[in-house]
Each structure stands twice: as C-alpha cells, then as structure tokens.
Amino acid sequence: MPFRLTVNGTTEELDLPAEIPLLWVLRDVLGLTGAKYGCGIAACGSCTVHVNGRAVRACGMPLGEVDGPVTTIEGLGGPGRLAPLQEAWIAHQAAQCGYCQPGQIMQAAALLADNPDPSDADIDAAMDGVLCRCGAYSRIRAAIRDAAGAMRGG
Amino acid sequence: MSRWGRITRRTLVLGSVAVAGGVAFGIWQTRRPVENPLVPEQGVTLNPYVIIDRQGTTIIVPRAEMGQGVHTTLAALVAEELDIAFDSIRVIHGPAADAYYNAALLRAGVPFAEYAQSGWQQTVSGAVGRAGRVLALQITAGSTSVIDAYERMRLAGAGARETLKMAAADRLGVPRAALETEDGAVIAPDGTRLSYRELAQEAADFPVPEPNLRDPSEWRYLGRSLPRTDMRDKVTGAAVFACDVRLPGMRFAAVRRNPHLGGGMHSLDAAPAEEMPGVERVIELEDGIAVVADTTWTAMRAAGAARIAWGPSSHPPDTAALFDVIEEAFDTPYNARLRDDGDAPAALAAAEGPVIEAEYQVPFLAHATMEPMNATAHHTGDALEIWTGNQAPILHRDAAAAAAGLDADAVTIHTTFMGGGFGRRIETDFTAIAAQVARAVEGTPVQVAWSREEDMRHGYFRPGARARMRGAVAQGRAQVLEAQVAAPSVTRQAGQRFLGLSAPGPDRGHLEGLFDQPYAIANYAVTGFLAELALPVGFWRSVGASFNGFFHESFIDELAHAAGRDPLAFRLDHIRDEHAASARTLEVVRDMAGWTGQTPEGMGRGVAFSFGFGTPVAEIVEVGLEGDAVRIRNAWIACDVGRALDPGIIRAQMESGLIFGLSAAVHGEITFAEGAVKQRNFTDYEILRMSRTPRIEVEILEQRAHPGGVGEAATPAAAPALVNALFDLTGERYRTLPLSRHLRFA
Incomplete structure (x- = not known):
C-alpha cells in the first residue's frame, strides 16, 4: 500500500503494509538506525521518536496511523x-x-x-x-x- | 620491506615491550612473542595498540565497550605516553587476536582473598596471568580491563613514542634524547616539528627501546575526567551497535526457539510463515527456527506464525523444583571451604549467648540488556564476516567458525558497540546462530535479531542461590560466623562451554564476595556447595558476589543488631585491623551521609560493605515511607579504586552498579514453569525507572598504588544496604528477594 512519509524533512514514497510499525520502516526500510528496538511493546522507550512533535513509541505505531512529519534523533541534530x-x-x-x-x-x-x-x-x-x-x-x-x-x- | 615483513619485525618488538611491562614470559608457550594482528590497509602499525595513517592515530582498545567507558580510559593510557591530542584520536575494538589476552582475568580462579595480597599487580603479572594468554582469553569480564591494561597500554604508547623519536633523530641527525614530543609530533631543539604521520613509515623499522613510564605526577590525561570518545556518536544516533549494521542486499532474520529449555523440536509446519509476504526462508535450528525476510518485523511475525510442536525441557520443571536441587546440594560433600579461621563449629557449640541462624534465598536473574541479542553475518562460501557486540572475540570467532563450517582463520569478526553486556555477551550463542543462518543463505548478508521475548527466555541466568548462616556475638563483637552457600556453578558450566573442560577443585567464583571479606572474626568458616543443574547459568554483573554480598552483609547486620551495636560501627570494629583502606570507605560513607545510627519515624537507613574486583566499596541506602509504599530516597557510595584514572567514568560506574543491584533487589526474578522462563518482557521483568532511582552521591578514594576494578564493584552491596535500611524502617528482616514480593515501592 502506498504511503507518503516525511522523516527529518525528507518525504519518502513507500509501498508497505499499513500495519508495519514505524520503527521498522525507519530502521529496516529507510536505514535510519538511531531509534532502537528494545521491547516491541512500547514498554521501554528506546524507540521514541516525534510524530507531529509528540513523543511516540515507534515500535507501537503502525505506519498507517502516522499522521504527520516524523523526527528522529538523526533529525534533531547532528x-x-x-x-x-x-x-x-x-x-x-x-x-x-x-x-x-x-x-x-x-x-x-x-x-x-x-x-x-x-x-x-x-x-x-x-x-x-x-x-x-x-x-x-x-x-x-x-x-x-x-x-x-x-x-x-x- | 613489505608490510608483512615490517609487521613481523614489530612482532618481536612487542615481545620486548611486553617483557618490560612485567608480563613475565616464563614458560615455553607463553614465551613466544605475541603476533601483531594488525594489517592496516594504509598506514603503519607500531604495535597491536597503535595504527598511524594519513587520517591520524587510531588506538585499538581490545575490550568490549558496553557502557563502562573502557574505550576512553584504555585509549587514555596509550595517549598519555604517546603524546597525542586526546580529541584527535580514533578508537576501535580491533580484531580477535591472542595478543589481546586478558592477564588479569585468570586471578578469578585463585582461591585467596584479594585484600590480603601485598600487591594486586603481582597477581596479575604472575603465574596466573600467564595462563590467560595460553587459554586465549580476550575477554572483557571481572572488572579487569584497567587492571590488565594499566602498564601494558602505557608501554605501548611509550614504545611507539620512542620509535617515532628514533625515526626523527635519524632524519634530523640529532640524538633522540634531545627530542621532545607534543600533540602528535616530534619537536627538535630548533623547533622543527615532524608529525607522527610523516614519521610512521620510518619508525616502523626501528626496534623499540625499553621505555620508561612517566610518573603519575606528570600525567595530563590520566586522573582527569575526559570526554568519552563514544559520547558524541551516542547522542546523535550515529553509534553503530550490531543491530545497526546495514550492508548492501542485507536481509533481516528473527529466531524462535523452544522456550522449554533444553528441549528440541518435534515437528515444524513452516507454511504459515512461508506464506507471509516478504518471507524468503525458514531455516531449521537445533531447537527452533530462523525466518529470513525483508524486514525484522516480517521475520518476527512469521517466526511466531510457524506451527511448532516443542519437545519437553530437560531441566527440573519449575522454580520450586530447581530450588529443591539447590537445597539438596547442602547434603552433598562440599566443593570448597575457602575460609576456615579458628573453629566455627566448636565456637557455635560453646557460644555464651543464643546462636543466630538465618536462611537466605535469591532468585535466578536475567541480564536484560537494552539491546537484545543479535548479530549480522555474511557467508561467502569460503569465508565469514560477522558483526557482533561481544565480550570475547576469540570465543565468538571460534563459535561462528564452527557454526559456519569454516576454519577460525576464515572468520573475520567485527566487534561493535554493545547495548549493555553485563556478562551476557561473553556467551557465543547469538553469534553462532547468526553464522548458521548466514551459511544457509550463503552469499546474502543477514542480520539475525532476537525479540525481547526470545532474549528474556534464552539467557544464561544469574543462578538462584541459597545460604545457611549461623553466628554468635559476645561483648559487642562477632565471635563466630559460619556461612554455607549452595548454587549451580557458573564457573564450571562456563568452563565446559568455552574451553571444553571443567576445572576441578575449589570454585572460587562461587564464594566470591563471601570468603574474601576483610572482617576479623575469630571463628569464620565459609563453605560452598555446588548444585547439579544444567540449566544455563552465566556471568551476571559481579557474578557470585551478586548473591554472596547480600548473604554476608545482611547477616553481618543481623549480628550487629544481636550484639546491640550500631551496624556501621560494628563493621568498622571488625574491619579496621584487617584492612585499613576498607575501613576508611566505611568512615567516609558515614560522614557523607551524616550517619548517626538514629533515624526518625518513617525513615530507615542501612549500610553494607563489599570488597571485590580489587575495590572496597561502602554504601548507605536511605528509604522512607510514602503512605504504605517505600521510596528509596538517597544513596551514598565511598569506594577506594586505588588510582582513579577517570573520576567521571568511575562515578558513573558506581551509580550504575548500585542501580543494577537495586533493580535486582526490588524487582528482579526469573521463574520457571515446564522448564520455560515465565517472564517475557520489561512488563514482567521490571528494572528501576528514573522516578524510583535514589539520589546518589559518590566519593572516590585513592589509598593504594594500583587501580582496582569499577564495573562491578558497587553491585554486591546494593541489595544488603537496601534490605538493612528496610529493617531499620520496618523492623522486618527480608531474607528472600525480590523485595517487591514483600513490599510496595513508590
């Protein structure tokens, strides 16, 4: 399924299942490995990124529910x-x-x-x-x- | 001369440097010079720790950077003597190589108390240390990295510096003694600067003279809190952990193994996994499967979707049955009696007052590193390249080779940063599985990740342990202390796993933190019993001392109260004449906390002491009541690290060690049903969060000449200090952990 996802100011066209958690889109599809997998159930916070400026657990947020631009540690500053x-x-x-x-x-x-x-x-x-x-x-x-x-x- | 030729000559050079460093090579096998494993693509290697190329200077720190700051401190040892700007250096883990053996680690097998040794370094450089090289122990464990490297890596820096000066002397026609070095350059009397980069090629052809090490009073880097070499990358997301490795064409794999430990796989229906979009392969492992897919998410879901009939566990089925086996060990012949002062049984029989008896029990524990186990591997038919965060590169290389069906020299191992180690990443299981998967998808690089649940349920656990303690007091002092401990032996199991041999004789690791404490007690007996359990157990931060510290310091507290004494003053009375530096840590922590022995209603304070890893540590924990919940409010730590090479890092390790111990004391518990771990994730294996962590103050003392270990030293006293504080608060003596079974914590 096609998605437009803006990460750290860059918009990506993605063809992925709606259920894939944002974490794995960032890490395995886009190669942004700053956000980390720690638990997979939003219980440890290692995968925290911003969506629309709010802190979210990327491991628990399906791609289909991402409703705004994403900022990861790589986009916060370098x-x-x-x-x-x-x-x-x-x-x-x-x-x-x-x-x-x-x-x-x-x-x-x-x-x-x-x-x-x-x-x-x-x-x-x-x-x-x-x-x-x-x-x-x-x-x-x-x-x-x-x-x-x-x-x-x- | 070819690069190989040059490196061969450096090889001999390193041998002489090593001898100068006091690593005495006395017997045949250890006298062979260590081979320099470095073959830089470009640039020059002056010894196994230094590469100089066009980019500048790279220092090889062959110990695992898993948070403890070892890259920074060990690089500073080299930089201090080499005279290079600290912010200009690059630090890497380097290869798996015999040259990087850990001489300090092997002392763990020697049954004597460290505090009683006249010189800690004697042990390290003596006969025991030599065995580290024979056994190829390039291992980061036992808080030994600094102890091992303290002279070796300074000598490497000094040796490299002197050869660079020789090259400059040769080029300029001035005597070497007339040259100075500064920030990566040799300075001639007339002010001419020759950078190390331009001298390196020539320097490689000079033999290394025996360098003198600088007096600590001249140090510029050591003894200061340096900026960590890994900090910038760790706050920008650029630091590469094994799970962050990305290779062209790489696939992602997940594993699912039999939760019933030791059981195999009866049947597998892989179709539900194979039918999922994105799945490429389902690979059978000995006790489960690996699924190779387009993302980790697909791989993990597919692994869960496969229909598998598991074989039963080969271990006692549940927690109670495991502890029955541990308890039964008390009825077997003892393995070791490493302390036997006076006559404890006779003293107990003749005790004037009542005999104080207590039994303690601690649970199995998981390491629960934040980064679950994983590794990335690329099998190309006749070679394997593998990226793995590991604490023992040679063991991991060999395990990968076996799993990949290759010789060890066909395996190249890249050690990445580790998202926590705590002993778990000594074990080679995750590296071997990655190699096996890579072999099955030959030609395709593959990252093999474990879910948190797989990680939690397939650990090498801190063993459950039980203690039987007896003692008696008179005239305000302990007259007798008799301690018996039963647990499965980590040392024996690991010896079998890593070396294929189980060292007979007394198991020191089993009694560490119990037999070797600097208390003068006239009748003092410490005996260890080994429980016959094959359930995987492993090295968990502070190992035996993680339970023995709790047993010993809880019971010392019981004796103090039985004697009607202040527990801190009681400890001081027994320690002062036995080991002055240890007593000093108690006095300092007393003054830091303003300890009076009195606490107001609703507040409790407890003290505990431990000597381990070359470092005495005294801790005070303060708790308070909030409604019906306990809050751990404050903690104070005084430690004597001998020589503080980096106070900032040492402070962080002391806090870290304490919090690790408190997490276990409050929450930590791995339990079993049907031979499977019941805990799955951080929801049922909790660790301390920010709000539950006390405010901590640390004071560092330096009363001895050589550095002690810091990574594990603060852990053993954490649980007993907390339990002793709870006794002060509630009058209740908690002898089993975790405490969340007894109390609510705020």
Missing part, C-alpha cells in the same frame, strides 16, 4: 549542529552503553517543547517510560535541567 539537549548530554557525559539514549533525548525534547522549565518531578514523570539499564538517570536528569536553562536563555 555533528556540527547539535541540539541543546545533545550538547547538555555531552557536557554531563550522560550516556554509558548509549543504546537507550536516542529515546531518552527524543522524550526529553518533547518534554521541553511542552514545558520549558520542568521541575525534577516533571522530568521524572515525563522520563519514567524510558528505561536505562546502565542507570544513567541522574546525569540524564541533570542534562535535561541544563538544556532547559540553555533553551530558555537562548
């Missing part, structure tokens, strides 16, 4: 044009194994778009669905706080 959250992640040296981090950063980006000045409780509530097996949570929290400050200041 070398030479890092997003404030990515800068803050580097400043705090937040990642360990790094596997969940694209999901963490995309979830955090959606939080800051909604709430530019989150409390620690707001951060915990927003980030609770994104698991980190390395337990990098304290640096993730600190990086979000700093990025929020930088984004408000700038």
